[in-house]
Amino acid sequence: MAPTEKLDYRPFTKPRFIRLLTLYPSPSRTKRLExxxxxxxxxxxxxPKANHSYEALSYVWGAKHGTVPISCDKQTLFITPNCESALRHLRHRFTRRVLWIDAICIDQQSLEEKNGQVPLMGEIYAMAKTVIIWLGPGHPEDEDLLRHARIGGRLYHVRGLATEEIIPGQRTRKWISKVISEEEIEIARRICSNVWFTRIWTIQELLLASSAVFQIGYTECPTAMLYSYVIVAETFAHSESSELQRFQMRNRALETLHPQASKGTIGLADIRRRKRSAETDSTELLAMFWQLAGLSDATDSRDKVYGMCGLLQSILPKEATLPEVDYNKPVAQIFEDATCCLIWSTKSLLPLEIIVRPNGQPNDLPSWVPDL
Structure with missing residues (x-):
C-alpha cells in the first residue's frame, strides 16, 4: 500500500550531522521508489574504521518544486522529475545503495536547516566514495558515446592528444577521423550543452570529488575520460562554441586543483608549464573560480557565493572568514561580504579585475563589488 502521509523530517539534534539515504533495490524498473x-x-x-561509505549525486533539479511522489520512511516525499529519473537509473536490482542527494537529505522547506547544511556540502562531496554526475536518461547514442569515451579518452591521453599544446598534423587528423565520426562530434556537442555544465553548484561538486563519473541512462564514464574525448573531438572539428569554452574552463579548474594525472587527463601541458616555473598560485585558482561563478547560473543569486564556499575554503587561509550562509540576507550584502573576504585573503584587488556587469549596475550593489 502506498504511503499517504507527507514526510515529516526529524530535526538534527547535534551540529555537523547529515542525513544519508538508503535506496532500496527492485528487480522492476517501474516499481515505486522507496x-x-x-x-x-x-x-x-x-x-576510516567507520562503515559509512556513500555516493553523492550531482545533478540539476530542473523543476523548482517536487511533483513526483516516492516512499521515504514509509511516508510520501515529492521530488523533481529529474531526481526521480536519476534514482530509477541508480537503483540496483538486488542490493541497497547509500546516497547523499540534496533535495532529499536536506529539508528544503526549512531555511534554518538549509543555513546549517549548505556550509557542509563541500565536505559531503569531498568525502563521498564517488560523485555521480547525472546528465539525464539521454538517447541510446549518448550512452554509446560514453562507452566509446571510456576507451577513446584514455587512448587520447596516452597519445598526448588531450592537451592544450597539441598542434594536429595531417597524420594525426587522419587517425582521429577514423575513430571519431561526424555524428559522434555532434553528440559530443549535445553533451557539452547539457544544463549541468551551466549550474553554479555543480562546479564544486565536480572539483571537490575524490572520484567522479558522468552517467547517462545506465552507462557511466570517468570524468577525465569524457573530458579528454570531447575536447579532442571538438578540437579536430575546429569548434569554438560557448558551450565548449565553459566545458574547457571547468576542466582547467579540475586539472589545476587535481594536477595528478590519475585525477584528470586534460590540460596537463598547461599544468606542467606552471609546475616548471612555480607552484600553482592560489590567487590564480581564485580568479578561475570567480570567472566560473560569473559564467554559471543559479536559481537563487545567493548561491553564486554559497555554491563556491566549499571550493574557497579548500584554498583560502584558515583565518579567512567566508560569508555565513543565511538565505534571509540580501544578495547585495552577500556579494559585498564575499568580495571583502577575497580582497583580504589574497592581499590583492583580484575581484575588482573581473567585475561582471551583464545587465548594468544594480542599484543596491556598490560599484566595486562584482555582480556575479
Missing part, C-alpha cells in the same frame, strides 16, 4: 533516511555525524564519516 528510500530510508538516517542521520550520521560528518566527523564520524572521516574515521
Amino acid at each position: 528510500v530510508r533516511l538516517h542521520q550520521v555525524s560528518l566527523d564520524e564519516l572521516k574515521d
Whole structure:
C-alpha cells in the first residue's frame, strides 16, 4: 500500500550531522521508489574504521518544486522529475545503495536547516566514495558515446592528444577521423550543452570529488575520460562554441586543483608549464573560480557565493572568514561580504579585475563589488 502521509523530517539534534539515504533495490524498473533516511555525524564519516561509505549525486533539479511522489520512511516525499529519473537509473536490482542527494537529505522547506547544511556540502562531496554526475536518461547514442569515451579518452591521453599544446598534423587528423565520426562530434556537442555544465553548484561538486563519473541512462564514464574525448573531438572539428569554452574552463579548474594525472587527463601541458616555473598560485585558482561563478547560473543569486564556499575554503587561509550562509540576507550584502573576504585573503584587488556587469549596475550593489 502506498504511503499517504507527507514526510515529516526529524530535526538534527547535534551540529555537523547529515542525513544519508538508503535506496532500496527492485528487480522492476517501474516499481515505486522507496528510500530510508538516517542521520550520521560528518566527523564520524572521516574515521576510516567507520562503515559509512556513500555516493553523492550531482545533478540539476530542473523543476523548482517536487511533483513526483516516492516512499521515504514509509511516508510520501515529492521530488523533481529529474531526481526521480536519476534514482530509477541508480537503483540496483538486488542490493541497497547509500546516497547523499540534496533535495532529499536536506529539508528544503526549512531555511534554518538549509543555513546549517549548505556550509557542509563541500565536505559531503569531498568525502563521498564517488560523485555521480547525472546528465539525464539521454538517447541510446549518448550512452554509446560514453562507452566509446571510456576507451577513446584514455587512448587520447596516452597519445598526448588531450592537451592544450597539441598542434594536429595531417597524420594525426587522419587517425582521429577514423575513430571519431561526424555524428559522434555532434553528440559530443549535445553533451557539452547539457544544463549541468551551466549550474553554479555543480562546479564544486565536480572539483571537490575524490572520484567522479558522468552517467547517462545506465552507462557511466570517468570524468577525465569524457573530458579528454570531447575536447579532442571538438578540437579536430575546429569548434569554438560557448558551450565548449565553459566545458574547457571547468576542466582547467579540475586539472589545476587535481594536477595528478590519475585525477584528470586534460590540460596537463598547461599544468606542467606552471609546475616548471612555480607552484600553482592560489590567487590564480581564485580568479578561475570567480570567472566560473560569473559564467554559471543559479536559481537563487545567493548561491553564486554559497555554491563556491566549499571550493574557497579548500584554498583560502584558515583565518579567512567566508560569508555565513543565511538565505534571509540580501544578495547585495552577500556579494559585498564575499568580495571583502577575497580582497583580504589574497592581499590583492583580484575581484575588482573581473567585475561582471551583464545587465548594468544594480542599484543596491556598490560599484566595486562584482555582480556575479
